């Protein structure tokens with residue numbers, strides 16, 4: 001295999017111009033924690049590596065016009081530590097803090113996690129439940145794509161060959177709407193999730209759950225919303241019969257497969273367990 005050529009543009013415009021001139025000839029790379037592993041395993045052979053680490057401000061996080069805006073180059077370590085992310089999307093901060101190891105979290109980025117389009121990508125279920133959008137920038141400007149429409153299958157997204165993922169945004173809801181993330185993985189093996197569940201909801205003073213969103217990772221070809229489960233929880237108070245009905249619903253809605261990492265029945269069962277943990281975190285958090 002010939003070594004790929006390499007470019008490290010100093011501006012986003014420069015990166016986009018290189019990509020526009022030769023879309024098939026450049027593969028974006030940021031942390032390299034997915035791409036370099038795939039290259040080493042012979043699963044990817046890029047002709048050129050377009051290194052995005054030299055673009056100033058590409059990983060900035062800010063709050064503007066009622067939205068939290070996160071640059072695609074934000075590392076998982078930065079997301080986990082950022083006070084704005086922890087306030088407005090605690091599920092995302094928690095998911096980022098559980099990814100891989102400290103080394104992976106220091107290199108791996110939000111943009112890479114999204115563009116890689118793994119059904120087990122840990123940042124995606126939290127982004128589903130906070131109603132995030134992904135910014136794609138290409139020669140014709142920026143378009144915002146709802147996160148639920150971004151991945152079209154394992155390893156596939158709606159990103160065009162001349163686009164870069166440049167940012168993610170979601171409403172800055174403060175602590176009004178709580179969110180939580182739970183995952184099951186093999187920690188010692190630094191393995192990706194076997195199942196993950198994210199939940200967001202507003203909890204009224206009497207414990208009634210409102211604006212409930214539930215998303216499941218690693219149990220379908222892409223991350224999915226669990227709308228039947230949301231329907232069970234919406235307007236209900238967590239506990240007893242409601243908890244049982246919600247766990248039954250989430251097990252029905254999961255569409256897992258059996259693979260090397262876990263069996264279908266086990267994954268389905270664990271969806272219920274993780275849902276219980278996530279909703280309990282939200283309900284408990286609303287009391288503190």
Ligand SMILES: Cc1cc2nc3c(=O)[nH]c(=O)nc-3n(C[C@H](O)[C@H](O)[C@H](O)COP(=O)(O)OP(=O)(O)OC[C@H]3O[C@@H](n4cnc5c(N)ncnc54)[C@H](O)[C@@H]3O)c2cc1C
Pocket residue numbers: 027028029030031032033034035036037052072073098099100101104107108109110111112113114115116120121122123163164165166190191192193
């Ligand atoms: C040991 C290990 C443990 C891991 N654990 C986890 C885990 O627990 N949870 C999890 O979700 N993931 C995990 N991963 C996967 C990986 O670390 C993450 O997906 C990470 O977020 C990838 O980001 P990156 O910047 O390194 O992407 P890269 O490897 O640089 O790129 C990944 C893909 O995205 C594309 N890309 C990158 N940036 C952009 C951009 N801005 N615009 C367009 N395309 C882009 C690249 O072309 C490539 O196809 C693990 C990986 C390893 C090696």
